[in-house]
């Protein structure tokens with residue numbers, strides 16, 4: 001009411017009491033009219049030249065069209081409005097790319113402009129104010145951290161130096177499932193030949209991927225760390241659970257991110273929850289750093305009994321490159337977030353597709369038996385000789401790219417995109433899921449047909465815009481080689497170690513999220529199929 005000038009009040013000639021009653025309503029009306037007029041002017045200026053899209057609603061924009069499976073809804077809309085669509089999620093303008101050509105425009109032709117990232121409220125509080133690589137804006141700090149990541153931490157040479165870790169954990173995974181089988185059959189050795197046992201596979205996969213990342217980054221699994229480094233841990237703080245909670249927090253479709261004007265209200269309590277998780281994670285991670293500094297003071301050489309892990313490397317680089325402890329902790333979180341669930345859920349999808357296609361399962365198991373035999377466990381050097389296995393991983397990533405919108409990109413400046421106007425700060429969703437089902441690119445796109453990759457040069461590692469499981473361009477996944485090797489060796493070991501069958505109740509339903517997973521966790525009927533001694537010791541590994 002204060003903004004109504006006095007002469008207007010006099011003109012209206014309203015008594016004080018009367019003013020008090022209807023002036024607030026009049027103020028709201030005038031304010032609403034101003035907003036509508038400004039937004040009409042804005043739309044008039046921009047709507048003719050922006051990419052096509054469906055009609056939206058006031059305030060919520062197109063949120064009502066997304067439903068429980070936004071990737072499917074947007075795929076269907078792209079069939080009506082084209083592969084480059086404009087929408088609004090709350091107050092955030094969004095472009096959705098749904099074909100390889102549209103993705104190339106964003107991730108290659110205009111890569112530099114679209115290298116920005118949003119700042120989700122959960123990321124701001126949990127990821128050290130988005131100073132991790134994945135959510136950092138494309139500034140000089142991000143370039144430095146990304147360069148260190150690519151050239152030092154996950155370079156092909158460094159990834160090769162951790163081959164033993166991947167093989168150990170893949171074989172440990174097989175032993176863990178065999179143990180569950182033995183427990184269920186009460187150790188009856190005859191049962192090995194005759195029974196199949198229902199095993200919940202997901203927890204084993206998550207544990208194996210977690211162990212792999214943890215051993216590479218911290219030199220130990222998280223469980224070893226908790227049991228051996230007792231001084232590190234406040235028993236009420238559990239790193240495994242905290243990382244899990246962190247992912248859940250990042251996974252929430254947060255209203256505050258869609259309506260920044262009301263972000264302060266924190267309607268879903270994401271910021272509050274995130275602050276709690278961040279506080280506890282920070283205590284644990286700082287203790288891990290301090291403990292490492294105590295045990296290996298700066299400048300001390302690492303003897304042959306202690307292999308160098310990525311934390312050693314980061315600490316030694318930090319003195320040269322002015323990297324702070326918070327930067328190192330943010331990077332550790334990136335490795336866990338980026339490397340754990342992505343691999344585990346991709347393997348779960350691969351196994352699920354194979355259970356739904358028993359002929360493909362048979363073919364790949366025959367390939368492994370022919371190349372590796374049954375007297376030793378599969379090793380990473382075998383993968384080069386297992387084209388069908390590699391084709392299965394590619395086909396799985398085509399149909400089930402677990403980060404199916406990539407991490408949203410943001411336009412860092414206004415630009416023209418094939419004649420359309422795109423304004424600064426527009427978010428970009430590349431629908432990798434839709435691109436994997438693009439009927440102009442793929443023959444029978446909805447079928448699981450690994451042999452389409454047998455005589456093909458297509459690769460999932462960001463060189464082909466038809467296959468974007470790892471994204472592409474300057475924000476593409478720096479850990480793609482490592483991720484791919486993790487998936488391949490674990491899948492090969494599981495397929496070699498067991499006969500598999502789908503349980504009676506089985507489906508391939510998806511549950512949408514930052515990482516899109518199988519809605520019903522995979523439970524499978526398994527039976528060991530290798531000589532018993534290979535499961536009992538690590539001697540399976542030559």
Ligand code: HEM
Nearest residue numbers: 133134338339342343403406407469470471475477479483
């Ligand atoms: C199967 C395993 C993996 C999959 C499917 C995957 C997928 C992806 C995708 C789709 C992106 C977003 C790309 C974009 O926005 O254009 C990404 C980014 C990223 N990934 Fe991965 N990833 C995997 C494994 C890993 C591993 C092992 C690491 C560890 C180094 C990692 C670290 C990262 C980082 C740091 C980013 C952010 C890059 C940036 O914004 O500059 N990822 N990943």
